[in-house]
Amino acid sequence: MARKVVIVGPAHPLRGGGMATFNERLARAFQENGDEVEIVTFSLQYPSFLFPGKSQYSDEPAPEGLRIKVLINSVNPISWLKTGNYIRKQKPDLVIFRYWLPFMGPALGTIARIIRSNNYSRILAITDNVVPHEKRPGDVPFTKYFLRSCHGFVTMSRSVQQELQYFEPTKPNLYLAHPLYDNFGAIETKAEACAALGLDPNYSYLLFFGFIRAYKGLDLLLQAMADARLQSRKDIKLIVAGEFYEDAAPYRKLIESNSLQDQLILRTDFIPNAEVRHYFCAADLVVQPYKHATQSGVTQVAYHFNKPMVVTNVGGLAELVPDGEVGYVVNPEPETIASAILDFYSSGKAETFREAIANYKQRFSWKHFVHEILQLATKV
Numbered sequence: 001m002a003r004k005v006v007i008v009g010p011a012h013p014l015r016g017g018g019m020a021t022f023n024e025r026l027a028r029a030f031q032e033n034g035d036e037v038e039i040v041t042f043s044l045q046y047p048s049f050l051f052p053g054k055s056q057y058s059d060e061p062a063p064e065g066l067r068i069k070v071l072i073n074s075v076n077p078i079s080w081l082k083t084g085n086y087i088r089k090q091k092p093d094l095v096i097f098r099y100w101l102p103f104m105g106p107a108l109g110t111i112a113r114i115i116r117s118n119n120y121s122r123i124l125a126i127t128d129n130v131v132p133h134e135k136r137p138g139d140v141p142f143t144k145y146f147l148r149s150c151h152g153f154v155t156m157s158r159s160v161q162q163e164l165q166y167f168e169p170t171k172p173n174l175y176l177a178h179p180l181y182d183n184f185g186a187i188e189t190k191a192e193a194c195a196a197l198g199l200d201p202n203y204s205y206l207l208f209f210g211f212i213r214a215y216k217g218l219d220l221l222l223q224a225m226a227d228a229r230l231q232s233r234k235d236i237k238l239i240v241a242g243e244f245y246e247d248a249a250p251y252r253k254l255i256e257s258n259s260l261q262d263q264l265i266l267r268t269d270f271i272p273n274a275e276v277r278h279y280f281c282a283a284d285l286v287v288q289p290y291k292h293a294t295q296s297g298v299t300q301v302a303y304h305f306n307k308p309m310v311v312t313n314v315g316g317l318a319e320l321v322p323d324g325e326v327g328y329v330v331n332p333e334p335e336t337i338a339s340a341i342l343d344f345y346s347s348g349k350a351e352t353f354r355e356a357i358a359n360y361k362q363r364f365s366w367k368h369f370v371h372e373i374l375q376l377a378t379k380v
Contacts (some may be wrong), residue, residue, distance in 0.1 A: 003035045003374070006087055008111065009098030011041040012062045013070070018181075018210070018297035019098060019128070021273065024063050025183050026096075029366035031065070033374075038067040040083060046103075047075055060272055074107045084114025091120050094377050097150070100128040105142030112149035122377045125150045128295070130163040143167060151380035154373060157295040157316025174376045177320060180364040181301045184276040193281035199239075199265065204345060206238045207283035207307075209276075209298050211245045212268065217289035217312065219254060223334035224289070226258035230338050236345065238287075239265040241279045280305040285344050291332050293317050303361040308353035310340045326357045 007027055010020040023039055030037040062068065071086060073079040087095060095115055097108050112123050130143060144167060147153075152172040155161040161175050194201040212218055218240065224230065225238055244251075248268070255261060271279065280286070286302040286309045293315035300320075302309050309327035311317040323329035328340035344350065 003030075003093040004090065005030050005035050005037045006090070006092045006095045007037065007039045007098070008072075008083075008087075008095060008108065009039070009041065010045060011039040011066075011068050012060070014042060014045055019100065021181065021183065022297060023098060024066060025179075025181070025366065026369075027066050028183075029179075029370045032367070033370050038069060040069045040071055040087060042072045042074060043070050043079070044073045044075065060274070072107060072111070074104060077107075077110070080107050080110040081114065084111040087111070088115045088118045088121070091118055093120075093122065094374070095121050095123050096373070097123065097125040097146075098128065099125045099130075099146055102136070102139040102142035102146075105144075105146040109142075109146035109149045112146070116149065122152075122380055123150045124152050124154060124373065124377060124380070126154045126156070127160055127164060128156065130160055130167060152376055154376065157293075158319060159315045160295075172376060172379050174372060176369055176372055177364055178295050178297060178300050179366045179369045180304050180361055181297060182304050182366075184273060184280075184301060184304065186277070187305055188277060188281045190282055193278045196275075196278040197267075197282055199282055201282075202235075204236045205265070205283045206236065206341065207279055207286045208238065208240045208242070208289070209271075209279060209286065209301070210242045210296075212240070212242050212248075212251070213245045215291050215293070217291045217332060218251060220291070220312075220332060220334050220337060221287055221289040222251065222254050222258070222260060224338040224341065225260055225263050227334060227338035229342055231263075233342075233345070236341070237263055237265055239267065239279060239283060241267045241271050243270045244268055276301065277305065280307055283307060284350065285310060285327075285341065287337065287341070288312065288317060289332060289337055290314050290317060295320070300364060303357060303364065306354050306357050306361075308344065308350065308357065310337060310344075312337075322360070326353050326360055 007023050009023045011023045014020055027037045027039055071083045115121050147168050153164055154174050154176055156178045164173055191201045208221055286307045288296055288298055288311045290312050295316040309321050311321045311329055312332040313329050318329045321327050330336040330340050
């Protein structure tokens with residue numbers, strides 16, 4: 001039986017990065033399941049003084065075949081009331097909120113409470129974070145306010161599931177692995193990808209991908225690149241692809257003080273979806289040197305393009321990357337990161353990893369993700 005589903009969270013025209021991409025892909029997965037889906041997103045996600053990037057809005061065309069309603073202003077309570085009433089009156093069977101930041105707690109918690117007043121809709125939240133990466137005043141009360149408005153929860157890392165138990169120990173929750181990002185286009189050859197990016201295909205490329213924030217550990221990776229063992233490998237270069245979401249000066253100082261300029265390809269503007277595949281297909285190895293984390297969509301992009309990874313043993317990263325089978329799990333230290341990179345290029349494991357990835361990634365299907373969410377909805 002077809003259901004009416006509303007997803008509340010970032011989507012076009014926002015540059016939501018992985019979250020907007022996820023929500024749009026999730027909507028398509030529900031459509032593939034035969035359900036009627038609408039995404040309700042933000043007219044304003046962050047006040048300008050809180051937004052760390054250059055622009056909150058995308059200049060890419062709207063995704064075809066999706067219904068996206070732009071309604072929520074995160075700092076305007078009148079918009080919260082309008083949004084809540086808009087969804088309440090539709091009486092959807094299921095409303096799925098994305099929750100990633102306590103700042104959004106008042107807006108999303110108010111919207112959810114209004115929807116619940118129809119005494120029909122089930123409210124689930126996909127909680128990317130419960131305890132945020134960067135702590136601010138109000139985190140705990142804002143988070144509690146939102147979580148109390150929900151019937152149940154989905155987490156995509158075990159660590160977030162454990163944190164959730166502290167706030168909501170009695171409500172149903174479900175751990176589901178982040179599904180595969182299969183919406184960035186087909187795999188292309190390294191030569192094709194390098195041509196698209198204007199890179200020399202004769203070099204070996206590492207890839208750091210995504211918004212640059214302190215917890216993602218780019219500084220650790222830059223220090224790893226300064227390791228004498230890697231400095232002696234003139235054939236290896238690091239591509240940094242993603243917009244700075246904090247002050248770039250400390251990173252540039254680190255690059256200059258270690259004379260890393262010739263080892264780096266810096267593409268530190270926002271990367272449009274249409275260009276994502278070029279970066280992954282040009283790379284031999286994807287490196288996620290996070291200092292702390294919950295889960296990362298970068299892992300699931302890498303899996304789609306059959307790319308081995310180096311991830312640090314923090315949060316939920318290691319849950320999805322079996323050490324020694326599809327890549328490396330290391331401590332968040334420059335020396336161990338450098339050692340893994342060197343082992344990859346000297347051990348001949350690249351093809352073995354790629355073959356294992358082709359099999360391992362089959363478990364991360366959107367069909368399974370949707371099925372499990374719908375099963376949870378029947379229990380709340």
